[in-house]
Amino acid sequence: xxxxxxxxxxxxxxxxxxxxxxxxxxxxxxxxxxxxxxxxxxxxxxxxxxxxxxxxxxxxxxxxxxxxxxxxxxxxxxxxxxxxxxxxxxxxxxxxxxxxxxxxxxxxxxxxxxxxxxxxxxxxxxxxxxxxxxxxxxxxxxxxxxxxxxxxxxxxxxxxxxxxxxxxxxxxxxxxxxxxxxxxxxxxxxxxxxxxxxxxxxxxxxxxxxxxxxxxxxxxxxxxxxxxxxxxxxxxxx
Amino acid sequence: xxxxxxxxxxxxxxxxxxxxxxxxxxxxxxxxxxxxxxxxxxxxxxxxxxxxxxxxxxxxxxxxxxxxxxxxxxxxxxxxxxxxxxxxxxxxxxxxxxxxxxxxxxxxxxxxxxxxxxxxxxxxxxxxxxxxxxxxxxxxxxxxxxxxxxxxxxxxxxxxxxxxxxxxxxxxxxxxxxxxxxxxxxxxxxxxxxxxxxxxxxxxxxxxxxxxxxxxxxxxxxxxxxxxxxxxxxxxxxxxxxxxxxxxxxxxxxxxxxxxxxxxxxxxxxxxxxxxxxxxxxxxxxxxxxxx
Ligand SMILES: Nc1ncnc2c1ncn2[C@@H]1O[C@H](COP(=O)(O)OP(=O)(O)O)[C@@H](O)[C@H]1O
Ligand SMILES: [Mg+2]
Numbered sequence: 276x277x278x279x280x281x282x283x284x285x286x287x288x289x290x291x292x293x294x295x296x297x298x299x300x301x302x303x304x305x306x307x308x309x310x311x312x313x314x315x316x317x318x319x320x321x322x323x324x325x326x327x328x329x330x331x332x333x334x335x336x337x338x339x340x341x342x343x344x345x346x347x348x349x350x351x352x353x354x355x356x357x358x359x360x361x362x363x364x365x366x367x368x369x370x371x372x373x374x375x376x377x378x379x380x381x382x383x384x385x386x387x388x389x390x391x392x393x394x395x396x397x398x399x400x401x402x403x404x405x406x407x408x409x410x411x412x413x414x415x416x417x418x419x420x421x422x423x424x425x426x427x428x429x430x431x432x433x434x435x436x437x438x439x440x441x442x443x444x445x446x447x448x449x450x451x452x453x454x455x456x457x458x459x460x461x462x463x464x465x466x467x468x469x470x471x472x473x474x475x476x477x478x479x480x481x482x483x484x485x486x487x488x489x490x491x492x493x494x495x496x497x498x499x500x501x502x503x504x505x506x507x508x509x510x511x512x513x
Numbered sequence: 514x515x516x517x518x519x520x521x522x523x524x525x526x527x528x529x530x531x532x533x534x535x536x537x538x539x540x541x542x543x544x545x546x547x548x549x550x551x552x553x554x555x556x557x558x559x560x561x562x563x564x565x566x567x568x569x570x571x572x573x574x575x576x577x578x579x580x581x582x583x584x585x586x587x588x589x590x591x592x593x594x595x596x597x598x599x600x601x602x603x604x605x606x607x608x609x610x611x612x613x614x615x616x617x618x619x620x621x622x623x624x625x626x627x628x629x630x631x632x633x634x635x636x637x638x639x640x641x642x643x644x645x646x647x648x649x650x651x652x653x654x655x656x657x658x659x660x661x662x663x664x665x666x667x668x669x670x671x672x673x674x675x676x677x678x679x680x681x682x683x684x685x686x687x688x689x690x691x692x693x694x695x696x697x698x699x700x701x702x703x704x705x706x707x708x709x710x711x712x713x714x715x716x717x718x719x720x721x722x723x724x725x726x727x728x729x730x731x732x733x734x735x736x737x738x739x740x741x742x743x744x745x746x747x748x749x750x751x752x753x754x755x756x757x758x759x760x761x762x763x764x765x766x767x768x769x770x771x772x773x774x775x776x777x778x779x780x781x782x783x784x785x786x787x788x789x790x791x792x793x794x795x796x797x798x799x800x801x802x803x804x805x
Contacts, residue, residue, distance in 0.1 A: 326693060328689065328692075328693075348692040348693060349692045349693075349695050349696060349697050349698070350695075351693075352693065352694060352695040353695060357693075358693050360689070360690065360693065364687065364689075364690040364693070366683055366686050366687045366690060366691075367686070368682070368686045369679075369682065369683060369686070373679055373683075376676070376679060377679060377680075377683050377691070377694055377696070378694050380676050380679065380680060380694075380695065380696065381694075381695035381696070425694070429694075429695070
C-alpha cells in the first residue's frame with residue numbers, strides 16, 4: 276500500500292518555542308488515520324504545519340511523493356490537500372451558498388465545481404434549506420457540515436480535519452464519522468482526523484497515531500488500540 | 514425656506530463626494546484593518562495627473578480616466594512597496610508610515626508642479642439651475658451625484674455578485690481560511706488598495722474644482738471630513754460610509770450656510786469628537802455576531 280502522506284522528522288513551533296519534535300508517521304492512501312492525544316499535545320500544530328500555515332523548522336512532508344517545502348498554502352488545495360481548521364473556519368459573515376462557492380473558486384472546471392456544490396446540498400440536507408443564511412446563524416452541527424462540505428468541493432484526495440465533533444451532539448458527530456468512513460470507502464479519499472473523542476475516532480479509523488508533548492509516542496492499527504485494554508490504558512488513559 | 518432647500522441640495526451633492534471618499538477609506542479598513550491617512554494626498558496626486566491630461570488633450574473625460582487609472586496604479590504600488598511591510602506589532606506603525614507618505618507626496622507634487630494653484634476643468638456648468646424661481650443644483654452637481662451613485666452601485670455589484678468580490682470579502686473576514694481554500698489573499702489586499710485609491714481619485718477629480726483649487730494640500734480638509742463620515746457610518750460598513758457622507762455633507766452645509774464658512778473646520782471636529790465619544794463604533798454598529 277502506498278502512502279499519500281509521509282511525515283519525516285518534522286519539527287515546528289511558534290517563534291522560538293518548539294512544539295512538534297521529530298514527528299514521523301505515514302498515512303496510507305485511502306485510509307482513515309486518527310491523531311489522538313491530550314489537549315496541548317500538538318495535534319493542531321501538526322495539521323497547521325502539514326498545510327503550510329506554520330513552516331517546519333526541520334524535517335519534511337511529502338504529499339503524493341512530492342516535497343511540500345516552499346509550496347504556498349493557497350496552492351495545496353489545488354494539489355488535492357484540504358484542511359478544515361480547528362473551530363471549523365466557516366466564514367461567519369458569508370452565507371452558506373457563498374461559503375460553498377468560495378471552496379470552488381480556484382477550480383477551472385466550473386461545471387464540476389457546481390456539480391460538487393449540488394452534491395454537498397444533497398449530502399447535507401439542512402444546508403440546502405439554509406442557503407441564504409449567514410454562517411453565524413447556523414448551529415454547530417450545520418457549521419461542521421458546511422466546513423466539511425466546502426472542503427469536499429475541492430474534491431480533495433487528502434482531508435485534514437481538526438476536531439470535527441467538537442461541541443456537537445453525539446448523534447451528529449456519529450453521523451459525521453460514518454460519512455467520513457463512507458467517503459473513504461466509496462471515493463478513495465484519505466482522511467487524517469484529529470479527535471478528542473477517542474472512541475468515535477477509533478470507531479472509523481484504520482490507524483491510530485498517539486501524540487504526547489509534541490512527539491508521536493505510538494502509531495499502530497486502530498483495531499489494536501480498540502481491543503487492547505492495556506495499551507489503551509497506557510497511552511490514552513481509559 | 515428657499516435657503517434651506519438650497520443648502521439641503523448643496524449638502525447632498527458635496528455629501529456625495531464625502532460618501533465616495535469615505536467609501537475608499539472603508540474599503541481599505543475592511544481589507545487591511547487600517548485607516549489610510551494618506552488617502553487625501555494620494556487623491557490629490559491622481560487629480561494632478563488627471564488635470565495634466567485634461568490640459569494636454571483638452572478632454573475632461575480622458576483626464577478623468579487617467580486619474581482613475583493612476584489611482585489604481587498608485588494604490589497597488591503603495592500596498593506592494595510600503596504598507597505590506599508595516600506590521601501590526603506597533604499599532605501606530607501604519608499611521609506613521611501613511612503620514613510619511615503624505616509628506617512625500619506633497620513634497621513631490623510641489624517640486625514637479627509647483628505650490629501655486631493649477632488650472633482645473635469641469636465638464637458641465639457650475640451655475641445653479643433655477644427651478645420655479647428657486648436656485649437648485651447645478652448641472653455639475655448633478656454629474657457629481659450621478660457619478661457617485663454609479664460608483665457605489667458598481668462597487669455593490671462587485672462585492673455581492675462577482676467571484677472577485679467574494680474573494681475580497683472572504684480575505685478580509687477570514688484570511689487564513691481563505692488561503693486554505695485557495696484564495697490568494699495577498700493579491701486581494703493589493704486589489705483592495707487599488708480599488709480604494711481609484712475611488713479616491715474619482716472623488717478628488719469631482720471635488721477639487723468646487724472651490725478647493727488644485728494644490729498639494731487641496732484635500733486636507735476633505736480627508737478629515739470624509740474620515741468623520743466614515744466614522745459616523747462605522748468604518749466597517751460601506752452602506753454606513755454612504756449614509757455618513759450624505760449626513761456630514763448636509764450638516765456642514767447647514768452650518769456653513771447659517772453660521773458662515775469659517776465655522777466649517779470647527780464643526781467637523783465637533784462632529785468627529787461627538788461620534789467618537791457617544792458611539793465609537795459608528796451609527797450603524799450593531800451587536801455583530803462574530804463566532805467562528
Ligand atoms: N499560537 C500559539 N502560540 C504559541 N504557542 C501555541 C500556540 N498555539 C498552540 N501553542 C502551544 O502549542 C502546544 C500545542 O498546542 P496545540 O497544537 O493546539 O495542541 P492540541 O491541538 O493537541 O490541543 C501547546 O502547548 C500550546 O500552548
Ligand atoms: Mg487542537
